[in-house]
Amino acid sequence: MRPVAIARTAALSAFGAGARGLGRALVECAALPGLPAETPLANPRARKMMSPAAYLAARCLVDLLGDAGWTDGRERIGYYLGVGASAGSLDDFMALLEESLVDGAYSLERFGQRGLAACNPLLAFQLMNNFTLCHGAILEGLGGPNSAVFSRGAGTIAAFGEAVYAVASGECERAVTGGADAPRHPATVEELARDGFLARGLVPEDGAGLIALEVAIGGEIVVEGCGVASGRGRPFADAMNDAVATARFGEQVQLVVIAPWGPPAADALHSWTAARCPGARVVSTAPLGESLAASAALAVIAAADLLERSQRALVLTLGVDGDPGAVVLARGVA
Amino acid sequence: MTKRRVFVRGVGAYTPLGGTWPTTVAELVTGATAIRPITRFDASGFPCRVAAAIETPFPDEDRRLPYTRFAAREAWEMARLTVEPARLGVFLGAESGRCHWTTALGLARAGRGPNNTFDHERFAREAPAFADRIDASVISPSAVAAALALEYGAHGPVETVSLACASGSAAIVEAARAIRLGQCDVALCGGVGADVDPLMLAGFGLLSILSARGISCPFDAHRDGFIIGEGAAMLVLSAERGGAQVELAGIGRSLDAHHLTAPDPEGDGAARAMVAALHDAGDPVIGYVQAHGTSTPLNDRIEVGAIKRALGAGVTAAHVSSSKGALGHWIAGAGALGALYAWQAVNAGTVLPTAGLEHPDPTCDVAHVMGRALAKDVDAAIANAFAFGGANSCLVLRRAT
Numbered sequence: 001m002r003p004v005a006i007a008r009t010a011a012l013s014a015f016g017a018g019a020r021g022l023g024r025a026l027v028e029c030a031a032l033p034g035l036p037a038e039t040p041l042a043n044p045r046a047r048k049m050m051s052p053a054a055y056l057a058a059r060c061l062v063d064l065l066g067d068a069g070w071t072d073g074r075e076r077i078g079y080y081l082g083v084g085a086s087a088g089s090l091d092d093f094m095a096l097l098e099e100s101l102v103d104g105a106y107s108l109e110r111f112g113q114r115g116l117a118a119c120n121p122l123l124a125f126q127l128m129n130n131f132t133l134c135h136g137a138i139l140e141g142l143g144g145p146n147s148a149v150f151s152r153g154a155g156t157i158a159a160f161g162e163a164v165y166a167v168a169s170g171e172c173e174r175a176v177t178g179g180a181d182a183p184r185h186p187a188t189v190e191e192l193a194r195d196g197f198l199a200r201g202l203v204p205e206d207g208a209g210l211i212a213l214e215v216a217i218g219g220e221i222v223v224e225g226c227g228v229a230s231g232r233g234r235p236f237a238d239a240m241n242d243a244v245a246t247a248r249f250g251e252q253v254q255l256v257v258i259a260p261w262g263p264p265a266a267d268a269l270h271s272w273t274a275a276r277c278p279g280a281r282v283v284s285t286a287p288l289g290e291s292l293a294a295s296a297a298l299a300v301i302a303a304a305d306l307l308e309r310s311q312r313a314l315v316l317t318l319g320v321d322g323d324p325g326a327v328v329l330a331r332g333v334a
Numbered sequence: 335m336t337k338r339r340v341f342v343r344g345v346g347a348y349t350p351l352g353g354t355w356p357t358t359v360a361e362l363v364t365g366a367t368a369i370r371p372i373t374r375f376d377a378s379g380f381p382c383r384v385a386a387a388i389e390t391p392f393p394d395e396d397r398r399l400p401y402t403r404f405a406a407r408e409a410w411e412m413a414r415l416t417v418e419p420a421r422l423g424v425f426l427g428a429e430s431g432r433c434h435w436t437t438a439l440g441l442a443r444a445g446r447g448p449n450n451t452f453d454h455e456r457f458a459r460e461a462p463a464f465a466d467r468i469d470a471s472v473i474s475p476s477a478v479a480a481a482l483a484l485e486y487g488a489h490g491p492v493e494t495v496s497l498a499c500a501s502g503s504a505a506i507v508e509a510a511r512a513i514r515l516g517q518c519d520v521a522l523c524g525g526v527g528a529d530v531d532p533l534m535l536a537g538f539g540l541l542s543i544l545s546a547r548g549i550s551c552p553f554d555a556h557r558d559g560f561i562i563g564e565g566a567a568m569l570v571l572s573a574e575r576g577g578a579q580v581e582l583a584g585i586g587r588s589l590d591a592h593h594l595t596a597p598d599p600e601g602d603g604a605a606r607a608m609v610a611a612l613h614d615a616g617d618p619v620i621g622y623v624q625a626h627g628t629s630t631p632l633n634d635r636i637e638v639g640a641i642k643r644a645l646g647a648g649v650t651a652a653h654v655s656s657s658k659g660a661l662g663h664w665i666a667g668a669g670a671l672g673a674l675y676a677w678q679a680v681n682a683g684t685v686l687p688t689a690g691l692e693h694p695d696p697t698c699d700v701a702h703v704m705g706r707a708l709a710k711d712v713d714a715a716i717a718n719a720f721a722f723g724g725a726n727s728c729l730v731l732r733r734a735t
Binding site (some may be wrong): 049067074075079083085090091093094096100106107108109110111112113114115116121123124125127129130131133134135137138140142143144145146147148149150154155158162165171173186187189190194227228229230232233234236239242246278321323330 | 349375376377378379380381396421424428429430436438439441442445446451452454457458461462464475476480484485489490491492493494495496497498501504507511517532535536537539540541586587589590591592594595602607611621626649675680698721722723724725
């Protein structure tokens with residue numbers, strides 16, 4: 001297996017556009033100077049067919065590929081993304097609803113006969129979860145191995161692991177990975193409220209984070225391992241221990257970046273870190289809010305930004321699904 | 335570095351033709367089809383009024399979990415193995431579950447403002463009454479895998495792949511990769527589709543890709559679209575062979591990077607995924623191709639071209655069929671069902687037919703399996719799954735030696 005390095009990163013977050021400086025901005029709680037607000041898409045008309053998350057991913061992808069200079073061989077570049085449940089325009093649902101009423105009551109017959117016709121025929125392209133990945137891939141011509149892993153946190157680390165493996169095993173030479181999500185969609189906000197996350201301090205924020213991976217040559221930030229574990233029905237610490245074991249975590253880290261969904265998760269991650277990584281500098285992505293499928297990717301990007309030479313970093317995630325994830329990064333470590 | 339081998343220790347299915355895989359196969363070998371008029375709800379206003387639906391006692395609930403639970407139990411009992419919790423993973427292809435259609439429309443109504451625009455304040459005020467009917471732990475795409483992980487005590491990786499029609503196949507790919515990497519020793523994996531409902535009929539109706547004639551007949555000259563089906567197909571994969579006769583030898587994926595709904599006209603992405611899977615398996619002679627075969631005019635013709643390109647001269651040794659003639663298109667579950675068709679061919683020498691295929695399209699000129707099942711000694715088979723958006727996933731199953 002070949003060593004895999006982080007070549008470039010790109011991010012859109014509550015702090016603004018841009019990945020360089022994201023870690024430092026987190027430490028200082030400062031907004032990034034940012035890239036231009038609207039990076040043009042190759043096909044601007046495609047915007048109408050995109051969910052908010054798909055648009056964030058596509059914009060980020062344009063920035064990433066441009067910054068990495070990956071202009072050729074795109075049909076062989078892998079693309080692995082953590083994705084949320086894409087949400088369509090509620091105006092479209094409204095039109096569908098309006099045509100489905102007979103004397104103020106729902107009618108399935110009318111729903112089939114007229115609701116369809118009243119709806120934007122592009123609605124379906126906003127609803128499918130995998131289109132968060134596919135819109136960008138089509139616009140930018142990425143044609144390699146791929147996956148869209150549903151993510152409320154750990155799924156993005158799973159997608160990251162897939163991408164690392166694809167490059168390490170030679171399935172592809174280069175891969176893009178990360179996550180994008182739009183939890184500020186009204187329906188998602190209601191879902192998070194219903195499940196009690198808002199009351200417990202979750203602050204939903206839209207976001208996207210993408211990471212370009214390639215075979216390591218030397219001197220770059222190398223991915224030493226990543227892992228996820230099921231957190232259901234057992235103590236958090238046990239689950240996190242399994243995740244970091246899969247990530248080949250070896251205790252010697254100088255930096256820990258945690259991505260908690262909210263205060264209770266932050267407490268759990270801080271406690272685990274204090275016990276297992278005493279003395280390490282700890283940075284939290286909490287100031288970015290919770291971006292569901294994007295949060296873990298933003299944490300990896302922040303760690304890459306803060307990691308200094310001869311240091312090793314551990315990224316720990318705990319999303320609303322309760323499954324922990326872990327990534328180990330190293331810069332210039334023998 | 336030699337990669338760990340991945341063996342198929344168990345399979346299970348819950349389908350419109352039977353509660354288990356063997357009972358389903360008993361019907362499939364005769365050329366039976368599960369496609370019937372929809373009775374679960376009033377479909378009279380919809381452009382397509384038939385489906386391969388499961389008669390279910392829980393029509394208004396999210397059906398993904400019960401379907402998957404049945405299929406997983408069958409596969410697990412067949413596998414007859416024990417594994418440490420931390421060494422067991424769960425990988426499932428699934429899309430979002432469904433709330434009742436009146437709840438979805440009620441949510442939309444909650445935000446209806448002046449001139450039919452969306453009113454955020456009104457939505458925030460009125461939506462909670464509807465949101466109470468939507469339990470994310472039930473309808474989230476990841477809810478099924480999470481429930482299985484709890485039931486089987488899996489502490490290893492738990493993953494939900496949402497890659498539309500390639501989800502089930504891609505989930506099996508992820509499971510195989512996890513075993514190869516040593517992240518787990520045993521994986522419960524597969525896919526589920528439970529999309530026979532008004533919202534999905536509406537969604538696919540918007541795309542005009544359902545059969546107006548109400549017939550699923552992959553590769554037929556008269557095909558005009560697909561029919562929605564539903565069910566679950568599960569496999570137990572293991573690094574230990576045990577009594578397994580079949581191994582998952584090759585995996586391959588690609589993106590078309592071409593169009594949101596139409597396949598690459600040259601079938602380039604599909605062919606690349608097949609070639610990758612074949613190469614990963616050591617380029618075996620393929621005796622059977624479980625095609626994606628949706629019964630849409632574009633897919634079937636282009637897929638046959640891709641099959642020919644990927645197999646080259648070896649295409650003469652291969653028979654081709656599609657599950658969608660008999661069982662409809664399971665969407666997120668389709669790729670996993672395809673894997674079971676391939677397993678059946680390699681394990682039992684039973685090549686299941688393409689139901690509904692009577693007049694093969696001359697542009698789809700491969701060796702079809704029509705009418706009844708074909709008895710054939712198959713050393714290796716490939717199962718294709720191609721998704722809207724252009725994601726392709728292929729599996730090569732081979733006789734274990």
